[in-house]
Amino acid sequence: ISTHLIADVEQILDEVVFLREGQVMLHESVETIRDEKGKSVDELFREVFRC
Incomplete structure (x- = not known):
């Protein structure tokens, strides 16, 4: 799934x-996060991308 609506999924x-710009910024399991x-x-998405 590709989305900016993280809370929904x-x-x-x-x-x-x-x-970000075609580069992997983070690849983790949800459990690890x-x-x-x-x-x-x-929360992490908003922190990384300063939303």
């Missing part, structure tokens, strides 16, 4: 890949 994701970073995927 976060519950069905296993992995995420954040891209939640456990190690203590954030939701949406």
Whole structure:
């Protein structure tokens, strides 16, 4: 799935890949993001892309 509406699809994701200008910024499992970073995927997306 490709979307900017992370909060709408976060519950069905296993992995995420954040891209910027064709470059991979992040490729992690949702579990790792939640456990190690203590954030939701949406929170991390907004932080990385300063939304």
